[in-house]
Amino acid sequence: MPIRAVVWNENIHEQTNDIVRSIYPTGIHNAIADALNTDDAIEATTATLEEPDHGLTEDRLRQTDVLLWWGHKDHGAVSDEVVERVARRVWEGMGLIVLHSGHFSKPFKRLMGTPCALKWREAGERERLWVINPRHEIAKGLDDHFVLEHEEMYGEQFSVPEPLETVFISWFAGGEVFRSGMTWRRGAGNIFYFRPGHETYPTYHDVNVQTVLRNAVNWAYNPQAALTAIHDAPNVPVEQALEPIEERGEKLHQAGEAGYK
Amino acid sequence: MPIRAVVWNENIHEQTNDIVRSIYPTGIHNAIADALNTDDAIEATTATLEEPDHGLTEDRLRQTDVLLWWGHKDHGAVSDEVVERVARRVWEGMGLIVLHSGHFSKPFKRLMGTPCALKWREAGERERLWVINPRHEIAKGLDDHFVLEHEEMYGEQFSVPEPLETVFISWFAGGEVFRSGMTWRRGAGNIFYFRPGHETYPTYHDVNVQTVLRNAVNWAYNPQAALTAIHDAPNVPVEQALEPIEERGEKLHQAGEAGYK
Amino acid sequence: MPIRAVVWNENIHEQTNDIVRSIYPTGIHNAIADALNTDDAIEATTATLEEPDHGLTEDRLRQTDVLLWWGHKDHGAVSDEVVERVARRVWEGMGLIVLHSGHFSKPFKRLMGTPCALKWREAGERERLWVINPRHEIAKGLDDHFVLEHEEMYGEQFSVPEPLETVFISWFAGGEVFRSGMTWRRGAGNIFYFRPGHETYPTYHDVNVQTVLRNAVNWAYNPQAALTAIHDAPNVPVEQALEPIEERGEKLHQAGEAGYK
Amino acid sequence: MPIRAVVWNENIHEQTNDIVRSIYPTGIHNAIADALNTDDAIEATTATLEEPDHGLTEDRLRQTDVLLWWGHKDHGAVSDEVVERVARRVWEGMGLIVLHSGHFSKPFKRLMGTPCALKWREAGERERLWVINPRHEIAKGLDDHFVLEHEEMYGEQFSVPEPLETVFISWFAGGEVFRSGMTWRRGAGNIFYFRPGHETYPTYHDVNVQTVLRNAVNWAYNPQAALTAIHDAPNVPVEQALEPIEERGEKLHQAGEAGYK
Secondary structure, three states, X not given: OOEEEEEEEOOOHHHHOHHHHHHOOOOHHHHHHHHHOOOOOEEEEEEEOOOHHHHOOHHHHHOOXXXXXXXXXXXXXXXXXXXXXXXXXXXXXXXXXXXXXXXXXXXXXXXXXXXXXXXXXXXXXXXXXXXXXXXXXXXXXXXXXXXXXXXXXXXXXXXXXXXXEEEEXXXXXXXXXXXXXXXXXXXXXXXXXXXXXXXXXXXXXXXHHHHHHHHHHHHHOOOOOXXXXXXXXXXXXXXXXXXXXXXXXXXXXXXXXXXXX | OOEEEEXXXXXXXXXXXXXXXXXXXXXXXXXXXXXXXXXXXXXXXXXXXOOHHHHOOHHHHHOOOEEEEEOOOOHHHOOHHHHHHHHHXXXXXXXXXXXXXXXXXXXXXXXXXOOOOOEEEEEEEEEEEEEOOOOOXXXXXXXXXXXXXXXXXXXXXXXXXXOOEEEEEXXXXXXXXXXXEEEEEEOOEEEEEEOOOOOXXXXXHOXXXXXXXXXXXXXXOOOOOOOHHHHOOXXXXXXXXXXXXXXXXXXXXXXXXXXOO | OOEEEEEEEOOOHHHHOHHHHHHOOOOHHHHHHHHHHOOOOEEEEEEXXXXXXXXXXXXXXXXXXXXXXXXXXXXXXXXXXXXXXXXXXXXXXXXXXXXXXXXXOHHHHHHHOOOOOOEEEEEEEEEXXXXXXXXXXXXXXXXXXXXXXXXXXXXXXXXXXOOOEEEEEEEEOOOOEEEEEEEEEEOOEEEEEEOOOOOOOOHHHOHHHHHHHHHHHHHHOOOOOOOHHHHOOOEOOHHHOXXXXXXXXXXXXXXXXXXXX | OOEEEEEEEOOOHHHHOHHHHHHOOOOHHHHHHHHHHOOOOEEEEEXXXXXXXXXXXXXXXXXOOEEEEEOOOOHHHOOHHHHHHHHHHHHHOOEEEEEHHHHHOHHHHHHHOOOOOOEEEEEEEEEEEEEOOOOOHHHOOOXXXXXXXXXXXXXXXXXXXXXXXXEEEEEEOOOOEEEEEEEEEEOOEEEEEEOOOOOOOOHHHOHHHXXXXXXXXXXXXXXXXXXXXXXXXXXOOHHHOOOOOOOOOOOOOOOOOOOOO
């Protein structure tokens, strides 16, 4: 069975901005999904902000292996309930790939626990992405670097937690650098942030970018069953202790009582 | 100038439970603050849930170098506004030491971005804490292990992000293990989680536990100025680029415009 | 094509000690290889100390995807040349799984850069391995813990570098704990250390241990081409710079000259 | 008592190359030691390759808190015995700061366990070092970046283990990036690699570089007693087990016997 990827897109600028629409006539989400679907191991569909539940019902998420997230103009419009739903699924093992301006999306900030802020400049300048972790699954098939001739600049400090591994670092013509590809694990879920993707440039039509996205979906996919137990804080009764112990000392809780949350 | 530590305590069980009151007649917060104040480098005060703003006004936090957090029975009573205030100060450089049942406190969950769940058993069993990172500042003055004869058991999986470093791992008589001391950096702030401290046992009167707490305050303290810029995502105008670049391509934003959040 | 695993064994105690021989009549290496070969994705063969080049010629290593290493009595007998050969292949992408007393093997110490020391006791005591990273590929199919009724104790501090991820922590009946499963990446190679496996107990016949070993081989396998460029420190001539620059200032090196090593 | 820093220098180019001599008339080691000694908390002395034991006797190292290492032309001339001595002291708690071309020095490669290779170009191009971890002790007093107008380029991949934390990332005019400041802990010792410092440019006279070096010495210093036990792998006899256990099963070792190494 292929990996079930869902490409989520805010899908606002495609409807309100002629430039963006001309580059992505069917929306960024469909451009990305099309690129993913060239990989037989992936079956990508899409979801957008305007759908009920933003297209991310409990049911849909339960059947999602990897979620990709693109948002920019209206992060605040995403309901907190859906954000929490996404976070819970990540902890259970759903992969999450956060794209470009999604650094400020609610699900990403929720899972990082930091501001996720950065410097930026929209000048169509040259970005060169260096592979600093060659043979990482996400860098498969890439040369030691690749170039995007026109991109928005993002500059450090990027206020995220120290990653598990850094895969890409970007060089910008205007003088900045940026950790453009980083991985984290949160619960059973693999998270990847990938920097490029400003909507006024044809970044998601770039062959190297598409390679990274396909690799990332394969990397983020956790084939094991959902770790639904991660939400519990079970009491282990004394009589079920793995080693024989006797209850001693004073107690707050009665047997079988739930803990405080 | 000494390190300004604030020991925050929910302070509920001390008022409602005779056992807890008999062990900590002036409250867990005062027992801990007294232990910290034996170190000339530390000046510890206290704050509790029942105070206005839970004792953590903007002003107070601005003058706090390291915050210690003990809560258990009513995490939900802590206002979201104060939680956000604490998180922001941590990102700016305030140290945070989370104690025992504080694993489920709102500020800790906010900063970790994970469930922070675990197994537990209240049986007064023996806990042996092993120093797995000797000569870490937090383990200063300790032997290779120390024992708490009566403690609540916490068992893995403890669903937190992979730490920067692990300092302690606990062995429990009933057969479980637990990563009892872990460090993270979030923004400019150092975070330490320390497991022991169930309120029905005299844990905070233990000399080794007190040593760990004093060490942890010294370790968590960041003497540099608050990193208030961490909340910003500044635009860098083309004409101020560090390397001369020309604006190219299409744009969404006007010069000087704030980014979307 | 299946993953080509090679199980390396010192193979001394099997020939000199009746107990060990009775448990592993064909040697620990064959017991492990047999367990691996029940996985269709793996094709395991063996190599031993006594063979020419210890069975690890350049050619053999070039055709090895994952190497497993068991040694105990005579680490010093392994030639430094073979150690260097193994290290180089790991950097190029060969997986390495180090077993039990292999913590003191030359290849492991070479790749860790630390003493890799620990406490130990040979008393056939109970070991309980806790999965602290559920849904990690190496823990696939395991419950939240498993028990080995008779094992040698290894206790912390285990002086290795902070790992990429910790998968298992062991509880011992005698009161110690140990990080029993840890991962590292060195160059393009994935490394896993797995604690159990004392030769006087039937550990490698244990079904959970065998599951871990099969999982670990699948995890450690890097399907990408060998990163042979990792040994080079190439000079990038000014005229081939990616951005046009002019040579300035004073120089030590002539164009095309190799760097100092 | 101040931190006892020793600045080690190969000290070859200062004697053989007019350019280098003109920039560092008393040697790179003295330039650095002078810069360190402006900090009252540091007492810096020097050692060079040509001295007996390269100036690093057992006695000298025992009295060294932090060692700085600059070498380039003749790494191979450093005796393996001294390398091992340095590594052992790092594991015991001595700080180590490796400078520029020291990436290929024997002690650094010994402690990293990887090739430590990189790309390079000697063209006097502009390097801009970005602080990606503001408020890290090593970045104290710096702005968000600083520039070295003429430096040798080092480019990724830099084949070192994933660091504890990354402090600096460099941008180069010719189009490359490099992780210019990284930290690791090995045993009880703190290690910092700092990229700049090509001998034909006046890098060590730069005020920002000097600030980093002073900060790094203060950061790397471990005030606790030497962890000499890190070299041992002690047997814990059954009768001294912390929890009462009975010896069971078969044994290889006699009581009190040393383990195999």
